[in-house]
Amino acid sequence: xxxxxxxxxxxxxxxxxxxxxxxxxxxxxxxxxxxxxxxxxxxxxxxxxxxxxxxxxxxxxxxxxxxxxxxxxxxxxxxxxxxxxxxxxxxxxxxxxxxxxxxxxxxxxxxxxxxxxxxxxxxxxxxxxxxxxxxxxxxxxxxxxxxxxxxxxxxxxxxxxxxxxxxxxxxxxxxxxxxxxxxxxxxxxxxxxxxxxxxxxxxxxxxxxxxxxxxxxxxxxxxxxxx
Numbered sequence: 001x002x003x004x005x006x007x008x009x010x011x012x013x014x015x016x017x018x019x020x021x022x023x024x025x026x027x028x029x030x031x032x033x034x035x036x037x038x039x040x041x042x043x044x045x046x047x048x049x050x051x052x053x054x055x056x057x058x059x060x061x062x063x064x065x066x067x068x069x070x071x072x073x074x075x076x077x078x079x080x081x082x083x084x085x086x087x088x089x090x091x092x093x094x095x096x097x098x099x100x101x102x103x104x105x106x107x108x109x110x111x112x113x114x115x116x117x118x119x120x121x122x123x124x125x126x127x128x129x130x131x132x133x134x135x136x137x138x139x140x141x142x143x144x145x146x147x148x149x150x151x152x153x154x155x156x157x158x159x160x161x162x163x164x165x166x167x168x169x170x171x172x173x174x175x176x177x178x179x180x181x182x183x184x185x186x187x188x189x190x191x192x193x194x195x196x197x198x199x200x201x202x203x204x205x206x207x208x209x210x211x212x213x214x215x216x217x218x219x220x221x222x223x224x225x226x227x
Contacts, residue, residue: 052091056099059083063103081107088123098124098131105141114145121145136167140175147182156182173199173207180217189221196221 059080066077084100084107091097105121108114121138128135139162147155159179162168168175180195196214199207 048091049094052087052094052096055083055087055091056096059087059100060103063107077107095128095131095134098126098128099134102134102138102141105138109141109145109148112148114149118142118145133167133170136162136165137171139165140168140171140178143178152182152186156186170204170206173202173204173210176202177210177213180214184217184221189225193218193221 062076062083063080066073066080068076081104084104087100088097088104101120101124105117105119105124108117108120121141124134124138124141126135139158143155143158143162145155146152146158156179159175159182163172163175163179176195176199180192180199183189183192183195196218199210199214
């Protein structure tokens, strides 16, 4: 009688299963543990992300409350600073930690505490796509800090970096204008002119408020060269 290859395969498989039942059981348990562990990890991760969102939300509310002119504005700002720092410390590697570091840099810049602002703006810098433009906008904050500290060369360096980052391309005209003014102050006339020309060539709506300024500065720079 001719053997049935399918039936023969099934019989062989049965013998293998019986002989290797312990090993198979271990593999099955392993798969269950890995799958279950993945679910637990995702649950913990999602829970941590939610907590970071909640913590950042509370910090932001305290910051918003500090902008109101009342007797508790300073108290609320102190609360906001402490809360933002807590988010950075407790929820590292989350977008909320980046947002919090940026707000701390912004707060200290307004308070003219430039070294502290620089520390936090640097902490907010990231290439992570999850933070969107907030991971790049600290470059402009750093430029503002160094300009305020009387270091226009370093400020210009950070503006150049900002102009190369596509995440804040919408700020190009504003960044070019700041660069033009710094270049003018540093007697870098050709660089200042180039910045103005880039503004005039920019077709986005955000560039409109800077076009007349750029034209005026170009005229001023040309007159200075002739005098």
